[in-house]
Amino acid sequence: MKKTISVPEAGREYFDLGRNASYEAAKRGDIPTIRIGKILRVPVIALEEMLSPKRSEVA
Template identity: 60%
Template sequence: MTRPDRADCLVYTVPEAGALLGLTKNASYEAAKRGDLPILRIGKLLKVPKAALHAMIGSAEALSVEKADPT
């Protein structure tokens, strides 16, 4: 079985998702533990769905724009 290209994968590892947010590996796992990262648990395996992470980031960006816009 061949491994899919990373661009085709539907999930990130916890460190990959954290790195996108500027977090260290340890900080990424702590964020996942706190529920700050959306995780999918398969047994002991933790994955971060790309769609959920990007939606979370998009929501945060929208909120920061609304707060910055005084109109």
């Protein structure tokens, strides 16, 4: 499993977005990104955690 993927790849695989819409979503913060040098990447773990339903704690 890859640890990071490109912004267009994340948009396509997780949200069914095109290239430009993916970058716009990343700019808004809807897709989590990290910058590695000049390259913008999406950490898969952060994206999947963001999309997973929150678990409610049972007391």
